[in-house]
Amino acid sequence: MAVLVPQRPSSGHGTPLRGLDSTVNSPLHQGRFGRMFSTVQPTIFTEKSLTALAQAMTADPEIDKKTGKPSVTPETDNDDEENFGIPAGYTYFGQFIDHDITFDPTSLQEKLKDPDGLVNFRTPALDLDNLYGRGPTDQPYLFDEAGRKFRLGDRFLTGGVPSTNLTKDLPRFHERALIGDKRNDENVIVSQVHGLFMRLHNRLADKHPELEKFEQIQKLVRWHYQWLVVFDFLPHIVGRPMVSDILPQLTGAMPKKGPNLVSPDPKPNLHFYD
Numbered sequence: 463m464a465v466l467v468p469q470r471p472s473s474g475h476g477t478p479l480r481g482l483d484s485t486v487n488s489p490l491h492q493g494r495f496g497r498m499f500s501t502v503q504p505t506i507f508t509e510k511s512l513t514a515l516a517q518a519m520t521a522d523p524e525i526d527k528k529t530g531k532p533s534v535t536p537e538t539d540n541d542d543e544e545n546f547g548i549p550a551g552y553t554y555f556g557q558f559i560d561h562d563i564t565f566d567p568t569s570l571q572e573k574l575k576d577p578d579g580l581v582n583f584r585t586p587a588l589d590l591d592n593l594y595g596r597g598p599t600d601q602p603y604l605f606d607e608a609g610r611k612f613r614l615g616d617r618f619l620t621g622g623v624p625s626t627n628l629t630k631d632l633p634r635f636h637e638r639a640l641i642g643d644k645r646n647d648e649n650v651i652v653s654q655v656h657g658l659f660m661r662l663h664n665r666l667a668d669k670h671p672e673l674e675k676f677e678q679i680q681k682l683v684r685w686h687y688q689w690l691v692v693f694d695f696l697p698h699i700v701g702r703p704m705v706s707d708i709l710p711q712l713t714g715a716m717p718k719k720g721p722n723l724v725s726p727d728p729k730p731n732l733h734f735y736d
Contacts, residue, residue, distance in 0.1 A: 554651040561592040561645045588688045593659050595642030610676050611667045612660040
Protein backbone atom coordinates (compact mmCIF):
# COMPACT_ATOMS: atom_id res chain seq x y z
CA MET A 463 0.00 0.00 0.00
CA ALA A 464 1.46 3.33 -1.06
CA VAL A 465 2.08 5.92 1.63
CA LEU A 466 1.08 9.46 0.66
CA VAL A 467 3.73 11.91 1.84
CA PRO A 468 2.83 15.63 1.71
CA GLN A 469 5.26 17.79 -0.29
CA ARG A 470 6.91 20.69 1.52
CA PRO A 471 8.94 23.60 0.17
CA SER A 472 12.65 22.84 0.12
CA SER A 473 13.38 25.98 2.12
CA GLY A 474 12.68 25.86 5.83
CA HIS A 475 12.05 29.61 5.99
CA GLY A 476 8.51 30.82 6.48
CA THR A 477 5.36 28.81 5.91
CA PRO A 478 4.23 26.94 2.79
CA LEU A 479 1.63 28.29 0.40
CA ARG A 480 -1.86 27.26 1.36
CA GLY A 481 -2.66 24.06 -0.49
CA LEU A 482 0.90 22.82 -0.75
CA ASP A 483 0.50 20.75 2.41
CA SER A 484 -2.22 18.72 0.68
CA THR A 485 -0.16 18.02 -2.43
CA VAL A 486 1.19 14.50 -2.30
CA ASN A 487 3.98 12.65 -4.06
CA SER A 488 2.09 9.48 -4.89
CA PRO A 489 1.27 9.23 -8.63
CA LEU A 490 -1.98 7.50 -7.63
CA HIS A 491 -3.31 10.54 -5.79
CA GLN A 492 -5.32 13.08 -7.80
CA GLY A 493 -5.42 15.86 -5.26
CA ARG A 494 -8.55 17.36 -3.71
CA PHE A 495 -9.96 18.34 -7.11
CA GLY A 496 -9.00 15.39 -9.30
CA ARG A 497 -11.10 13.94 -12.07
CA MET A 498 -14.33 12.19 -11.19
CA PHE A 499 -14.63 8.58 -12.36
CA SER A 500 -11.10 8.56 -13.73
CA THR A 501 -11.19 4.78 -14.23
CA VAL A 502 -14.31 4.84 -16.42
CA GLN A 503 -13.67 4.24 -20.11
CA PRO A 504 -14.12 7.53 -22.02
CA THR A 505 -16.89 7.79 -24.59
CA ILE A 506 -15.76 7.89 -28.22
CA PHE A 507 -17.81 9.81 -30.78
CA THR A 508 -17.49 9.49 -34.53
CA GLU A 509 -16.96 12.51 -36.73
CA LYS A 510 -20.38 11.91 -38.27
CA SER A 511 -22.14 12.07 -34.90
CA LEU A 512 -20.24 15.23 -33.89
CA THR A 513 -21.17 16.89 -37.20
CA ALA A 514 -24.82 15.99 -36.65
CA LEU A 515 -24.67 17.47 -33.14
CA ALA A 516 -23.14 20.71 -34.45
CA GLN A 517 -25.84 21.03 -37.10
CA ALA A 518 -28.56 20.46 -34.51
CA MET A 519 -27.08 23.20 -32.31
CA THR A 520 -26.91 25.75 -35.15
CA ALA A 521 -29.81 28.17 -35.01
CA ASP A 522 -31.75 28.99 -38.16
CA PRO A 523 -31.12 32.55 -39.40
CA GLU A 524 -33.80 35.06 -38.48
CA ILE A 525 -35.65 36.26 -41.55
CA ASP A 526 -37.55 39.52 -41.74
CA LYS A 527 -41.08 38.71 -42.86
CA LYS A 528 -41.44 41.93 -44.85
CA THR A 529 -38.12 42.00 -46.70
CA GLY A 530 -37.30 38.29 -46.69
CA LYS A 531 -33.72 39.11 -45.67
CA PRO A 532 -31.77 38.03 -42.54
CA SER A 533 -32.42 40.28 -39.56
CA VAL A 534 -31.52 40.69 -35.89
CA THR A 535 -34.16 40.68 -33.15
CA PRO A 536 -34.32 44.14 -31.52
CA GLU A 537 -33.35 44.34 -27.86
CA THR A 538 -36.91 45.42 -27.03
CA ASP A 539 -38.44 42.21 -28.45
CA ASN A 540 -38.39 38.66 -27.11
CA ASP A 541 -35.84 36.36 -28.76
CA ASP A 542 -36.63 32.64 -28.64
CA GLU A 543 -32.91 31.81 -28.78
CA GLU A 544 -32.16 33.55 -25.49
CA ASN A 545 -32.47 32.10 -22.00
CA PHE A 546 -34.94 34.39 -20.26
CA GLY A 547 -34.36 32.83 -16.86
CA ILE A 548 -30.69 33.83 -16.61
CA PRO A 549 -29.67 37.50 -17.02
CA ALA A 550 -26.53 38.05 -19.09
CA GLY A 551 -24.62 39.49 -16.13
CA TYR A 552 -24.73 36.14 -14.35
CA THR A 553 -22.17 34.85 -16.85
CA TYR A 554 -19.59 37.24 -15.45
CA PHE A 555 -20.68 36.83 -11.85
CA GLY A 556 -20.21 33.09 -12.41
CA GLN A 557 -16.71 33.80 -13.70
CA PHE A 558 -16.02 35.83 -10.55
CA ILE A 559 -17.25 32.93 -8.37
CA ASP A 560 -15.11 30.49 -10.32
CA HIS A 561 -12.02 32.58 -9.64
CA ASP A 562 -12.94 32.58 -5.95
CA ILE A 563 -13.14 28.78 -5.58
CA THR A 564 -10.54 27.53 -8.08
CA PHE A 565 -6.95 28.50 -8.78
CA ASP A 566 -3.98 26.48 -10.00
CA PRO A 567 -0.60 28.26 -10.14
CA THR A 568 1.15 25.16 -11.50
CA SER A 569 3.36 25.84 -14.51
CA LEU A 570 2.13 24.82 -17.94
CA GLN A 571 4.88 22.22 -18.17
CA GLU A 572 3.71 20.53 -14.98
CA LYS A 573 0.07 20.63 -16.13
CA LEU A 574 0.98 18.84 -19.36
CA LYS A 575 3.13 16.35 -17.47
CA ASP A 576 0.47 15.26 -14.96
CA PRO A 577 -2.99 16.82 -15.54
CA ASP A 578 -4.58 14.36 -13.08
CA GLY A 579 -2.33 15.55 -10.26
CA LEU A 580 -3.47 19.18 -10.26
CA VAL A 581 -4.37 20.62 -6.88
CA ASN A 582 -6.74 23.49 -6.20
CA PHE A 583 -5.06 26.33 -4.27
CA ARG A 584 -8.39 27.95 -3.45
CA THR A 585 -11.05 26.88 -0.95
CA PRO A 586 -14.69 26.12 -1.83
CA ALA A 587 -15.86 28.18 1.17
CA LEU A 588 -16.86 31.28 -0.85
CA ASP A 589 -14.47 33.41 1.21
CA LEU A 590 -13.54 35.90 -1.55
CA ASP A 591 -9.89 34.87 -1.84
CA ASN A 592 -9.81 36.42 -5.30
CA LEU A 593 -10.87 39.79 -3.86
CA TYR A 594 -8.78 39.98 -0.69
CA GLY A 595 -5.68 38.17 -1.87
CA ARG A 596 -3.35 37.65 1.07
CA GLY A 597 -4.75 40.62 3.02
CA PRO A 598 -3.36 44.01 4.09
CA THR A 599 -0.51 42.47 6.11
CA ASP A 600 1.07 40.64 3.16
CA GLN A 601 -0.20 42.81 0.28
CA PRO A 602 -0.40 46.33 1.76
CA TYR A 603 -0.30 47.98 -1.69
CA LEU A 604 -3.90 46.79 -2.28
CA PHE A 605 -5.21 48.80 0.71
CA ASP A 606 -5.06 52.28 2.20
CA GLU A 607 -2.55 53.39 4.83
CA ALA A 608 -4.74 52.19 7.67
CA GLY A 609 -5.13 48.76 6.06
CA ARG A 610 -8.89 49.03 6.42
CA LYS A 611 -10.15 49.93 2.94
CA PHE A 612 -9.25 49.08 -0.66
CA ARG A 613 -7.35 51.47 -2.85
CA LEU A 614 -9.32 52.40 -5.99
CA GLY A 615 -8.02 53.63 -9.32
CA ASP A 616 -7.88 57.28 -10.29
CA ARG A 617 -9.84 56.92 -13.53
CA PHE A 618 -13.62 57.30 -13.41
CA LEU A 619 -15.51 54.77 -15.54
CA THR A 620 -18.59 56.94 -16.14
CA GLY A 621 -19.29 60.62 -16.60
CA GLY A 622 -20.54 63.03 -13.98
CA VAL A 623 -19.06 65.08 -11.20
CA PRO A 624 -16.02 63.26 -9.72
CA SER A 625 -17.08 64.06 -6.17
CA THR A 626 -20.37 62.15 -6.66
CA ASN A 627 -19.10 59.46 -9.02
CA LEU A 628 -18.07 56.31 -7.13
CA THR A 629 -17.51 54.10 -10.17
CA LYS A 630 -13.74 54.08 -10.34
CA ASP A 631 -11.46 51.76 -12.24
CA LEU A 632 -9.31 49.16 -10.51
CA PRO A 633 -5.96 50.45 -9.19
CA ARG A 634 -3.33 49.95 -11.87
CA PHE A 635 0.41 50.12 -12.41
CA HIS A 636 1.47 50.33 -16.05
CA GLU A 637 -2.09 49.28 -17.01
CA ARG A 638 -1.86 46.11 -14.91
CA ALA A 639 -4.56 45.79 -12.26
CA LEU A 640 -3.31 45.61 -8.67
CA ILE A 641 -5.90 43.18 -7.32
CA GLY A 642 -6.07 39.91 -5.38
CA ASP A 643 -6.48 37.80 -8.53
CA LYS A 644 -5.25 39.05 -11.90
CA ARG A 645 -7.81 36.84 -13.69
CA ASN A 646 -10.51 39.28 -12.55
CA ASP A 647 -9.14 41.75 -15.09
CA GLU A 648 -9.57 39.38 -18.04
CA ASN A 649 -12.44 41.45 -19.44
CA VAL A 650 -14.11 44.76 -18.67
CA ILE A 651 -17.26 43.34 -17.08
CA VAL A 652 -15.61 40.93 -14.64
CA SER A 653 -13.20 43.70 -13.67
CA GLN A 654 -16.19 45.92 -12.86
CA VAL A 655 -17.71 43.11 -10.77
CA HIS A 656 -14.43 42.95 -8.86
CA GLY A 657 -14.46 46.73 -8.44
CA LEU A 658 -18.04 46.59 -7.21
CA PHE A 659 -17.07 44.30 -4.33
CA MET A 660 -14.11 46.56 -3.51
CA ARG A 661 -16.50 49.50 -3.28
CA LEU A 662 -18.92 47.43 -1.18
CA HIS A 663 -16.11 46.76 1.29
CA ASN A 664 -15.22 50.46 1.42
CA ARG A 665 -18.88 51.44 1.79
CA LEU A 666 -19.32 49.11 4.77
CA ALA A 667 -16.09 50.46 6.27
CA ASP A 668 -17.50 54.01 6.08
CA LYS A 669 -20.92 52.96 7.35
CA HIS A 670 -19.55 51.06 10.34
CA PRO A 671 -16.71 53.10 11.88
CA GLU A 672 -17.08 51.05 15.06
CA LEU A 673 -15.62 48.09 13.15
CA GLU A 674 -11.99 49.04 13.49
CA LYS A 675 -10.47 45.76 12.32
CA PHE A 676 -10.18 44.86 8.66
CA GLU A 677 -11.33 41.29 9.35
CA GLN A 678 -14.67 42.52 10.76
CA ILE A 679 -15.51 44.38 7.55
CA GLN A 680 -14.26 41.46 5.48
CA LYS A 681 -16.68 39.15 7.29
CA LEU A 682 -19.64 41.41 6.43
CA VAL A 683 -18.71 41.46 2.74
CA ARG A 684 -18.31 37.70 2.71
CA TRP A 685 -21.76 37.24 4.25
CA HIS A 686 -23.36 39.46 1.58
CA TYR A 687 -21.50 37.61 -1.17
CA GLN A 688 -22.45 34.16 0.18
CA TRP A 689 -26.09 35.21 0.42
CA LEU A 690 -26.02 36.29 -3.23
CA VAL A 691 -24.54 32.97 -4.34
CA VAL A 692 -26.92 30.73 -2.36
CA PHE A 693 -30.18 32.68 -2.63
CA ASP A 694 -29.81 34.41 -6.01
CA PHE A 695 -27.13 32.94 -8.27
CA LEU A 696 -27.74 29.23 -7.66
CA PRO A 697 -31.56 29.41 -7.97
CA HIS A 698 -31.11 31.17 -11.33
CA ILE A 699 -28.55 28.67 -12.63
CA VAL A 700 -29.78 25.30 -11.32
CA GLY A 701 -33.32 26.20 -10.19
CA ARG A 702 -34.89 26.61 -6.76
CA PRO A 703 -36.09 22.97 -6.55
CA MET A 704 -32.53 21.64 -6.85
CA VAL A 705 -31.14 24.15 -4.33
CA SER A 706 -33.94 23.23 -1.93
CA ASP A 707 -33.26 19.54 -2.44
CA ILE A 708 -29.55 19.90 -1.66
CA LEU A 709 -29.94 22.51 1.10
CA PRO A 710 -33.44 21.95 2.55
CA GLN A 711 -32.54 23.81 5.75
CA LEU A 712 -32.34 27.06 3.73
CA THR A 713 -35.71 26.72 2.04
CA GLY A 714 -37.52 28.87 4.58
CA ALA A 715 -35.09 31.75 3.95
CA MET A 716 -35.46 31.57 0.16
CA PRO A 717 -37.06 34.56 -1.60
CA LYS A 718 -40.77 33.86 -1.98
CA LYS A 719 -40.97 33.06 -5.68
CA GLY A 720 -42.95 30.06 -6.81
CA PRO A 721 -44.10 27.22 -4.54
CA ASN A 722 -42.78 27.15 -0.97
CA LEU A 723 -40.64 24.01 -0.93
CA VAL A 724 -40.36 22.58 2.56
CA SER A 725 -38.44 19.41 3.39
CA PRO A 726 -39.07 17.43 6.61
CA ASP A 727 -35.34 16.68 6.77
CA PRO A 728 -33.29 19.80 7.59
CA LYS A 729 -29.94 18.13 6.94
CA PRO A 730 -28.04 18.96 3.72
CA ASN A 731 -28.53 16.35 1.02
CA LEU A 732 -24.88 16.17 -0.05
CA HIS A 733 -23.05 13.50 -2.02
CA PHE A 734 -19.28 13.09 -2.12
CA TYR A 735 -17.02 10.86 -4.17
CA ASP A 736 -13.84 9.16 -3.00
